[in-house]
Amino acid sequence: MADILHRIGIKTTSIEAVYEALTTQAGLAGWWTSNTSGSGDQVGNIIKFRFGAGGFDMKVAALNPAHLVVWELADGPEEWLGTRISFELKQEDDYVIVLFKHLNWKEPVEFMHHCSTKWAIFLMSLKSLIETGKGAPDPVDLKIDNWN
Amino acid sequence: MADILHRIGIKTTSIEAVYEALTTQAGLAGWWTSNTSGSGDQVGNIIKFRFGAGGFDMKVAALNPAHLVVWELADGPEEWLGTRISFELKQEDDYVIVLFKHLNWKEPVEFMHHCSTKWAIFLMSLKSLIETGKGAPDPVDLKIDNWN
Numbered sequence: 363m364a365d366i367l368h369r370i371g372i373k374t375t376s377i378e379a380v381y382e383a384l385t386t387q388a389g390l391a392g393w394w395t396s397n398t399s400g401s402g403d404q405v406g407n408i409i410k411f412r413f414g415a416g417g418f419d420m421k422v423a424a425l426n427p428a429h430l431v432v433w434e435l436a437d438g439p440e441e442w443l444g445t446r447i448s449f450e451l452k453q454e455d456d457y458v459i460v461l462f463k464h465l466n467w468k469e470p471v472e473f474m475h476h477c478s479t480k481w482a483i484f485l486m487s488l489k490s491l492i493e494t495g496k497g498a499p500d501p502v503d504l505k506i507d508n509w510n
Numbered sequence: 511m512a513d514i515l516h517r518i519g520i521k522t523t524s525i526e527a528v529y530e531a532l533t534t535q536a537g538l539a540g541w542w543t544s545n546t547s548g549s550g551d552q553v554g555n556i557i558k559f560r561f562g563a564g565g566f567d568m569k570v571a572a573l574n575p576a577h578l579v580v581w582e583l584a585d586g587p588e589e590w591l592g593t594r595i596s597f598e599l600k601q602e603d604d605y606v607i608v609l610f611k612h613l614n615w616k617e618p619v620e621f622m623h624h625c626s627t628k629w630a631i632f633l634m635s636l637k638s639l640i641e642t643g644k645g646a647p648d649p650v651d652l653k654i655d656n657w658n
Contacts, residue, residue: 370654371657482630507605
């Protein structure tokens, strides 16, 4: 098993604003992909994220308002099957810290390397959305390699 | 054991230019930290990287010119002890692909989450250095959280 881990700090005292960006259609469309449908504010909900090259359906597996969001992959690329994504939030000084985990990859394949870098870029997009009001979701996301 | 993995693609047909950015003082100072001393073009060399908050001494453990650079931590923060860093390069279409690994973390501590995101940012700085002539090394690096 292999895991992707990240940490960002968002300069805000509103941990609720960060939680909203992870649980509402408008929030998620503001930093991950513009083509997001569904809402992530209830356990069991399915959120559909679509990108140029395909997409992911995420099932909301756990929520602890303003502190934790957990998704399980419901449908998506073969390499993502069985994986789980979590966002843990906490306030530290004037930052909301996001600890991100994309857990349980079967193999550390080259696509996992790509997704790890890409998650960092999207988390920086989340940071920007909250700090400036403007994120960079797909299709205006920062491209990192020949795969996207 | 836990590993950080990343993948970037640099739009260039000069794999040698990317290798130089990973093995010369000027190259490394152009994307990771301006305060770099030593050269990484011989196995056994020590390169000293210094940042505001401390630094790392890396021993060049293996080289395969234009294809592979491997470092072992010689000195640095406790969490990095025993870790190993590698950059694998290959040409794909009009991109040089860099597969990056920072291997053998004893524990997936919060600092590892931070370093994972920060490595993505520095690899994007390497991409920028080669594509535009200008990277964003410390201290002008993009800040990601309250630790840096």
